[in-house]
Amino acid sequence: MIGEIIDWFTNSANWQGEDGVPTRVLQHLGYVLLSLVIATVIAVPIGLYVGHTGRGGVLLVGSGNVIRALPTLGLVTFLFLLFTDSDIAAIIGLVVLAIPPILAGTYAGLQAVDRSVVDAAEGMGMRGGQRLWQIEVPIALPIVLGGVRNAVLQLVATAAVAAYVGLGGLGRYLLDGLAILDYGEVAAGAILTALLAIVLDLVLATVQRALVPRGVRLAEAGAKKEVSA
């Protein structure tokens, strides 16, 4: 088994052309990023609105759970039958999948902002938008980005499964390998998918470190110390 995997990775044919690793990785990355961007554009504003105004929180949590309960593969198949285009079907399916974690993260992030901080902001005379962008969003950022990281992990994994409706990307190795019982190729596909997930998560962790304000990180560190003490 290990030998087969090594053979597969060392075979230069697998690194070139339309079915080569670089192309497949870029394709996979493309699906993930495209659906992530679309999901973010949809979910973040809704999460901010609900979190900021406190209106519709129950509806939001409920519908998030409903979406989470949808079998992604079933959804993608259904969309494929509907649109007869694997790219559109897969992207819509992935977007639907990525919305709940981002929405939940954004909403939970705003909810977690200390009441007295929000109260002070309002009492100082900040208007709604000023309070949201100057106070709530910067403080909520770690949790919001946590939601985004969750979404990315799910997207990377699910985009692989979506090869089933004819999508490109790393899922092809899994499917094509299975079709010809080439377990080296199947394993290689799985390994590459996992690696991509790890790399993307590391990148996002770095982005998070750069974006989250220093004061918020200090406060988090302080809170942890208090809990452990």
Place this chain on the structure above:
Amino acid sequence: MGIEFRGITKKYPDGTVAVDDLNLTIEDGTITVLVGPSGCGKTTSLRMINRMVEPTSGSILLEGEDIRDSDAALLRRGIGYVIQHAGLFPHRTVLSNIATVPLLSGWDKNKAKKRAAELLEVVGLPAEVGKRYPAQLSGGQQQRVGVARALAADSPVLLMDEPFSAVDPVVREGLQDELLRLQSQLGKTIVFVTHDIDEAVRLGDRVAVLRVGGKLAQYGTPAEVLRQPVDDFVAGFVGKDRGYRGLSFLAADDVLVEDVPTVRVGSKPEGSDGWRLAVNDAGEPRGWLAPGSVVDGELVEGELLAGGSLYQQGTPIRGALDAALSSPASLGVVVDADGKAIGVVTARQVLDVIENHPEGVAR
């Protein structure tokens, strides 16, 4: 003009009547304390002044103008607001926290930062604290920053909701002193909420006692509330120590300060049969030398009996009584504003003064 509550009632959507037909005039340049048990509507009353809560009926006038006529956000920028846990913005440095309202009001950055740095000094914090984040401050320091942030509005009115209740008693006392010092310089109209009657009488020029259900029970000077509570509720709330607390309002100008033999730490005292007060080179009291004690060679501080509390001349008589009662010699040490010992008082003398002022002297 001040702040005027006219027939203010607040009923929350769930039916709770938090404030019931409140009529109250808060005078300019004074500290008015709203005090009462938990849930009696203090916070609700306070927050109606900056429109964080809208009354169900009645109106509030600020400098003669109905506050509903002004834009809520603009009104709030003109009213300082300090809350219990400071509510500092964790992602902003201390200086930018303080500069919040000036920046909202459109000041340029440098001017706002300069003003913030000044205020840091006003509230007694060192300049280097300005660059820190709230998470790097102690609770007491955070409250000071909260006060500085509220002062940055440069408004005549300051609302404070239990600003010192989350810090330990020693720090709290320091913050209270600081507030009184600031107030003597700034002369703001301060509305201060607390459930601690000691804090109320310590800080308030006037005290409004509220009872649960949001009704005003009594409104008057601290001395009035302590000496002539209008009913059992107020009497019970101000507590069984109210007689002793009342001494906080009695000036002690006519207490006779007597001389006391002193010995200097580091000198070689002769024997003597009375109590002797040991002072250092600056004249500050260091402790007592008991009658008949013999010192070999130079007097060192380790040989002294620890002194009691000190009474600073000109402060309320409560301190004089405490000094006398806590002194091993039964002689309360009186010091001047620089901390130099100027004499002693006995409890008997203090009580004589009190008995000659049965009605008390309102401050």
